[in-house]
Amino acid sequence: MLKMTSVRKTFRTDTIETHALRDFDLQVEEGDFVAVTGPSGSGKTTFLNVAGLLETFDDGDYQLDGKSVQGMNDRQLAQLRNEKIGFIFQSFNLLPDLNLFDNVDVPLRYRGFNSAERKQRIEQALETVGLANRMGHYPAQLSGGQQQRVAIARALAGSPRFLLADEPTGNLDSNMASGVLDLLSEINAQGTTIIMVTHDPSLAQRAQRNIFVRDGQVTEVQTGTNIQELLQQTAQV
Amino acid sequence: MNQIGPIFRALLRNKVGALLLALQIALTMTIIVNAIHMIENRSSMMARESGMDEANQFHLMYVGYKDSFNERVAVETDLLEIRKLNGVVDATQINSTPLSGGGWSMGLTTTPNSQDGTPVSLYFVDDHGLNTLGVELVAGENFSQTEVTYRLSNDKQWPQNILLTEAAAKNLFPDLTPAEMIGQTVFIRDDEPMTIKGIIDHLQAPWVQWSNVNNVMLVPQRGLWNANRYLVRTAPGERDRLMREVEELLLAKRDGRLIRNVTAMDEQRDDAYQDFFALQTVLWVIVTVLTLVTALGIVGMVSFTVNQRRKQIGTRRALGATKGDIMRQFMLENLLITGSGLIIGVASSIALNIWLVDTFSLPRIGWHYLPIAMVVLVIVGQLAVLGPARKAANLSPALATRTT
Ligand SMILES: Nc1ncnc2c1ncn2[C@@H]1O[C@H](COP(=O)(O)OP(=O)(O)O)[C@@H](O)[C@H]1O
Ligand SMILES: [Mg+2]
Numbered sequence: 001m002l003k004m005t006s007v008r009k010t011f012r013t014d015t016i017e018t019h020a021l022r023d024f025d026l027q028v029e030e031g032d033f034v035a036v037t038g039p040s041g042s043g044k045t046t047f048l049n050v051a052g053l054l055e056t057f058d059d060g061d062y063q064l065d066g067k068s069v070q071g072m073n074d075r076q077l078a079q080l081r082n083e084k085i086g087f088i089f090q091s092f093n094l095l096p097d098l099n100l101f102d103n104v105d106v107p108l109r110y111r112g113f114n115s116a117e118r119k120q121r122i123e124q125a126l127e128t129v130g131l132a133n134r135m136g137h138y139p140a141q142l143s144g145g146q147q148q149r150v151a152i153a154r155a156l157a158g159s160p161r162f163l164l165a166d167e168p169t170g171n172l173d174s175n176m177a178s179g180v181l182d183l184l185s186e187i188n189a190q191g192t193t194i195i196m197v198t199h200d201p202s203l204a205q206r207a208q209r210n211i212f213v214r215d216g217q218v219t220e221v222q223t224g225t226n227i228q229e230l231l232q233q234t235a236q237v
Numbered sequence: 238m239n240q241i242g243p244i245f246r247a248l249l250r251n252k253v254g255a256l257l258l259a260l261q262i263a264l265t266m267t268i269i270v271n272a273i274h275m276i277e278n279r280s281s282m283m284a285r286e287s288g289m290d291e292a293n294q295f296h297l298m299y300v301g302y303k304d305s306f307n308e309r310v311a312v313e314t315d316l317l318e319i320r321k322l323n324g325v326v327d328a329t330q331i332n333s334t335p336l337s338g339g340g341w342s343m344g345l346t347t348t349p350n351s352q353d354g355t356p357v358s359l360y361f362v363d364d365h366g367l368n369t370l371g372v373e374l375v376a377g378e379n380f381s382q383t384e385v386t387y388r389l390s391n392d393k394q395w396p397q398n399i400l401l402t403e404a405a406a407k408n409l410f411p412d413l414t415p416a417e418m419i420g421q422t423v424f425i426r427d428d429e430p431m432t433i434k435g436i437i438d439h440l441q442a443p444w445v446q447w448s449n450v451n452n453v454m455l456v457p458q459r460g461l462w463n464a465n466r467y468l469v470r471t472a473p474g475e476r477d478r479l480m481r482e483v484e485e486l487l488l489a490k491r492d493g494r495l496i497r498n499v500t501a502m503d504e505q506r507d508d509a510y511q512d513f514f515a516l517q518t519v520l521w522v523i524v525t526v527l528t529l530v531t532a533l534g535i536v537g538m539v540s541f542t543v544n545q546r547r548k549q550i551g552t553r554r555a556l557g558a559t560k561g562d563i564m565r566q567f568m569l570e571n572l573l574i575t576g577s578g579l580i581i582g583v584a585s586s587i588a589l590n591i592w593l594v595d596t597f598s599l600p601r602i603g604w605h606y607l608p609i610a611m612v613v614l615v616i617v618g619q620l621a622v623l624g625p626a627r628k629a630a631n632l633s634p635a636l637a638t639r640t641t
Contacts, residue, residue, distance in 0.1 A: 048638070053634075079557065166638050
């Protein structure tokens with residue numbers, strides 16, 4: 001379970017203050033598949049970063065698995081990220097100098113698993129995304145869709161409770177995007193909670209729950225709502 | 238440490254950059270090791286004893302310029318008067334001294350007309366020579382007053398008895414003890430026999446870089462040459478005063494001579510090793526600058542890498558790396574690069590040394606230089622990485638999503 005109550009996040013530069021999140025309230029239940037939409041600059045990435053413990057917040061409360069993360073030190077946050085959260089990024093973020101095996105291995109080594117367990121997990125994760133036969137390849141030798149699958153394998157290998165994805169299909173054509181979404185749905189069906197930011201209404205439709213972020217605040221929307229329309233309305237306001 | 242495998246494999250993918258840095262480290266090690274070896278070599282040469290009582294000795298030259306100047310009368314009366322001065326331990330005429338850089342050498346053999354002679358440098362002294370020089374007899378006897386003769390510039394004859402340093406005598410008679418060397422005959426100028434009357438412990442030839450610097454022969458003669466030299470040994474603390482007094486004593490005679498180069502022996506030592514000092518200073522500067530340049534090169538290279546990998550570092554942090562993990566990654570990466578540079582460095586250090594040994598007949602490098610240089614350079618490398626690695630560790634995990 002993931003619960004945010006009145007979370008605020010303000011970016012300050014010399015000249016401007018940006019209220020990226022204001023009184024952000026959200027509760028995500030175990031096993032949810034939440035799609036997050038909203039106009040550009042509305043705070044989606046900020047929300048995901050706070051949820052994924054990549055960024056701190058200024059005010060409010062955030063509980064991950066029933067525990068408030070407020071006041072945790074860097075090491076504790078790193079450990080939580082490592083054990084409970086899997087990240088998927090728009091631009092895949094694979095390490096270009098490591099082959100697929102070593103890429104998936106990265107979080108597992110930080111976890112301190114022994115090599116037998118790591119090997120077993122890596123092979124299984126790559127199996128899940130259908131790339132077990134390319135473990136020795138390097139990211140540059142793969143298509144975008146394949147790279148994102150490796151990233152998903154890397155996120156999955158540590159058996160996280162939460163999968164956070166920021167526009168995971170943003171750099172993919174619709175065919176590949178659909179494939180990635182199939183994969184995420186499967187993973188969700190196995191019990192992993194997924195929060196996915198997307199600008200693609202048709203992909204958002206496939207999630208079991210949709211939320212819409214506007215000016216740093218959440219609105220719950222009915223799945224199947226015409227998000228395109230919502231976006232246009234927002235643009236007019 | 239469990240990150241080492243992937244770091245190593247990633248390095249192999251970026252061989253060129255890593256190899257260039259490794260080569261720089263190898264070059265640095267090679268030059269540092271050999272430079273320090275040369276510095277130490279010079280230091281040990283400078284630490285060699287001349288065999289004299291340097292702190293309490295000085296010498297001076299005198300040159301007669303009037304026809305009326307009688308060298309023989311001068312040397313006889315001068316030495317008597319100098320020896321009587323309060324604080325003078327002893328005085329002798331001598332043609333040259335250790336550390337002076339100028340002197341006379343001859344070859345000695347154990348059989349007449351033999352080809353391979355033992356080179357020895359010569360000091361002409363009287364029966365006060367040993368005491369003035371401050372050398373000890375190991376065997377045999379000192380010259381007696383009566384066997385001291387006078388030598389003219391064009392004399393070719395050699396006196397009957399000589400004294401040798403133990404080192405010179407060992408060259409001639411490797412199998413004899415000092416006592417057995419007494420009375421042995423050696424030959425000078427092919428077939429002129431001389432008898433070893435005594436063996437002295439140690440005295441250096443005038444040339445500090447001469448390979449036979451410990452081979453010295455003392456000859457019981459006084460020179461009647463254009464320019465002559467006195468060596469004076471004083472009681473401790475009296476030398477500076479006596480340097481003035483002896484000069485004044487000789488000048489007061491107004492017998493038509495010039496006094497030149499009144500020189501304390503330790504001043505002479507500084508002069509003799511001035512080039513060594515200069516070389517050592519230059520080498521130290523090179524060692525320091527090179528180490529600094531290498532350290533700065535590492536700082537620059539790692540800073541550049543950190544900047545290039547901001548997103549990767551953010552991604553690693555997102556995947557669970559602590560700040561310490563990021564620090565360690567860069568330290569380990571540097572350790573691997575430095576390590577391979579140092580392995581190349583061991584080989585090239587030895588290669589350069591072999592070349593120096595062959596070309597400049599420098600001694601072989603001591604093996605202990607290599608591990609010391611390796612440890613020092615590893616520490617330098619790790620210290621150099623510390624700053625950029627800390628900067629990397631402090632990068633925000635949010636860079637994983639915020640950079641494109
Ligand atoms: N590091 C930052 N410094 C200053 N402003 C930021 C920073 N990151 C995000 N912002 C601002 O916060 C707001 C929300 O950004 P973001 O969460 O990235 O929006 P979205 O992902 O919905 O496009 C934007 O106005 C953005 O310019
Ligand atoms: Mg965004």
